[in-house]
Amino acid sequence: MGDHETHGHGLTGGSGPDEFGPDAETLESARKLFAQECRFVTGAADLGGLPEDKLPEVAFAGRSNVGKSSLVNALTGRKTLARTSNTPGRTRQINFFDLGGRLMLVDLPGYGYARAAKTEVAAWTRLIQSYLKGRVGLRRLCLLVDGRHGLKPSDAELMDLLENAAVPYRVVLTKCDKLKRDALTARIAEVEDALRKRTAALPQVLPTSSIKKTGIPELRADLAALAGDQRMV
Secondary structure (H helix, E strand, C coil): CCCCCCCCCCCCCCCCCCCCCCCHHHHHHHHHHHCCCEEEEEEECCHHHCCCCCCCEEEEEEECCCCHHHHHHHHHCCCCCCCCCCCCCCCCCEEEEEECCCEEEEECCCECCCCCCHHHHHHHHHHHHHHHHHCCCEEEEEEEEECCCCCCHHHHHHHHHHHHHCCCEEEEEECHHHCCHHHHHHHHHHHHHHHCCCCCECCCCEECECCCCECHHHHHHHHHCCCCCCCCC
């Protein structure tokens, strides 16, 4: 995990080969997967409401207002799959979406909202902790971080939960169109440096923009590799 380079990241303009340089066939296969019907399955406010654990799952988590709903909508090419809200912290349940019967997309409640009561924070922590430890099919968590601000203490708290649950995760920077190239390159290096101490973290950060759709094809390809019809073990 010591070989953290920023070349090859879509928004920094690099061209070196890395895992975010999938070939055209891989990109097209991933595009077709994410163009499949994406059906809302259920919203769970507690563990009793979780759906049956049958498909490989990819979860999305991030601070309130990080752009999580916009990213999920961009991935699936839909405008209203995951609701966007100008009110941070409104979502209080785990939402499950079945993507073509091959992958379950899991939208976790936002965290880090300053006005949230301590009881709400505690309830969120219990729910997420139980979900992370109890889902056999959970293959990956995408930790969304606002590219303008970088990692915050609340992000580190979730990373601790992920480390304890041994859940592999990748940091996905959002709203990267708001940064100039040099600032983005520095942000990527800063976050990747912080990840070196994290054993569950995948070493490379993926910068994205839901508005300009930059990094979206690469993220689709990264997640499509986890899809399939294999039985959970």
